[in-house]
Amino acid sequence: MNSKNTLKKSPKLVVIGAGIAGVGAAGKLLTHGFTDIQIVEASSQPGGRIKSSLFGKSTVDEGAQYIHGASVKNPIFQLAKEHGLLQETQDRSDPELSVLTNMQKQMDPDVTKEVKNLSSSILRRAHLIAQQKQYTQANSLADVYLEEVKMLVAQWDGDHTDLRRQKLGLLSMLMKWQCVHHAAGSLSEVSVHEYEEYNTIEDHDRNSQGMLYCSRLFPNLLEKLLEVIPREKLLLKKPVQQILWNGSFESEDRSLYPVKVLCEDGGHILADHVILSISLGCLKANGQSLFQPRLPEQKLNAIQSMGFGTMNKIYLEFEAPFWDENTDVIGLVWEEETPLSRQEPNLAEWWKSAPVFYVFKPTERYGHLLVGTISGKEAEFIESLSLQEVASSLTCLFRQFTGRSSLPELKNVFVTKWFSNPYTRGSYSHISINSTGDMIDLLTEPLPHATEGSGSPMLQLLFAGEATHRSYHSTTHGALLSGWREAERLIDLYSTK
Template identity: 35%
Template structure:
């Protein structure tokens, strides 16, 4: 009887990104029917967002399936819906383990307009990757010899390059290689500088096997297929939330003769009484709004964890050209500034030198599908400043950059399109990283439902999902999906009689 009553529970999911959609799907699959999804914008998908550059599809948001193997729920859904090419679904592709860093075929260009020889770049790149792998070991060892990944890598590089022998010009170029790779890692981690990423927690992130792959028809195709499984009218768009009143803090939470512990108040004045609310908004949004978003306010421990955790910006600048200036097998173009004599992954003047934070371009492949399109990557405050410039200003700067590094003053992009995640009012950045002073305990604390103590502690009034609540897969689409399903399963288990639960109490 308790389970049947549970199926009548009113559940509100805040956010129609993949985490919220996944939660709604799972609740429906288990028989819950009073489920409402509230989305602040006019579209589904959240940080999964496919756009166009001319007639070509480009990913404004999430780009790859990271670790496309059977352990990855996004990959399983993509296969189920037939959204991937045959190569991406082969057992061979699923078995490749690249530890989160695909082996791209690279070209290195310098700011003097010349291409650098692999004899210079490859040994330094290999040393850097070895140090990056070492940075991930400290989590398993339970120690932190230095506060940040950036400080650790730079110290070890200085030691490796400090013998005083060799050409001093070559030494500058070697440091330049490291700087470029650090800027690239800022994009991977979604941080302003690797000096802000906690060394002791860096290895908490888990990689899955499989060579990263993309959606030929766009990542939003997955969102479209998932949305088809939700009943029409379940999602209400353009419904930003003003306040979530929980623990019976608002006496007006009544519906059909019942009193509800939670009331979701929207900015347009609409209210939704609920037994449970699943919050899937970004960590960036929580950082900015948590003090006013909840009544009563969040417990101090949860609020402190939100502030300790890192949430940064990683943007893309897509560039379409008439003809390629790169070789047919090139997959990534690294840019090395020869005037950067010290080890650093951020610029001295964001407003005038922001483009120096752009570490390079990935080549959209295959050319038969995309034509000649590059994707430039830029993270941190330099990226946030780029968002404030006009598209014409960005295009001019990127044109000058390409001409400078190729040594060809005639190359002129046809058009560009860029992402602007920091100034998106409902994301406030790109994704989560483990900041200095942050640990897995903070992610666990964020994921803990409310109330966390007192007589109502088991009522699961406010639950938290989204990529920031996933200790193993933060910053990823599969981490967000897994977290949404986790919180839905928490409610399923909550209403399932013990006699019907499996050995782990998690399945009917």
């Protein structure tokens, strides 16, 4: 127990979801003297969107992979450092990007860097640009991006036709890359205020595999957080069917509790407080039926309005590399594409939505591995394909871009499936054109509301998870901080100082 606090009483708590938010919340509560805690997890293992699998010569991350802002200000970095998980092997803060076109050309690295920097600057400053240039109709990142691209194109009139075409294709590729970052099908889905709300922790984003740190960084970190939680307090394969709240439910010893958690196996758990750390995708799919009584309409509206999409990874193993040993990222540009043309989902040519492939290093650990990223409807679609279909399509893709018809078939392929996973229904959140940062705060607000004279027990339902952190949504550190935040609410409620 924390030496500075003692508990007024020992409440009964249930944490739904054993991702890093739920595990973080339970761990903090246990270390502050709370003992009657039960974590229920629907799947067969803890972790949520932290998950790794064997592939090739090593282990790869299906979900969380990056420390976004690798500094002591990031709790993930700090915890990984404290537990000795930062076994640095190689890092380049500015990875070597090699861009190929479908016309078997390699783009000039200086041109690539210049256009990439211009693109990033537009997107990061989109909300400021919209204000400064009075783009009053700008609702999405795409609105600002396309207006700025039109001005760039006008400045490229003096360029050779081939170079101009390549630059436009590169801008289109960079748009797709940004869609992957937001797990969105299009930048027209992402609010122009996304980067205004999201806070970047100083220092670069760091890759937990391939270029830096030990294998299984996030799963290992989760295991460290689980060490303070007794095994019997974690129930796996325990999906929740419904949460009855604001009631008066009697236990066997005649005690009364305001919340009753009904499980799909027919069992139930009574509680004073429930911390929900399930994905926003699940709340979108089940929010109407999961709670009885229904959630307030404003909260339901926030759940449905906020952005939550799918980003999947495609892991590829080769017998031998076709890329240069100094290459860290391979970009693929379709020269006929331009960001100024409306891009609709194209499931028949889904591979065109995979803009980049990352090279795993060192080769001694991983072998010859690439991982591609894809988002939107195409990311959902590939979950329905066989691995043979994926391998065949990508073999043809790389043969086309390299001009090497003899490029051998892939040795092995693995595709993540976050959309069809019933306990995630997607990958992570963003602020959509239909939502605001205020909606994240609304989603986060505990229930019942603190209305004067209501007489209802407070903090019956608390909400955690990456989508509930206004400044760090979509990140593991945002998820962890959200779990700690909800734990602190209960610590403050029950502690005497």
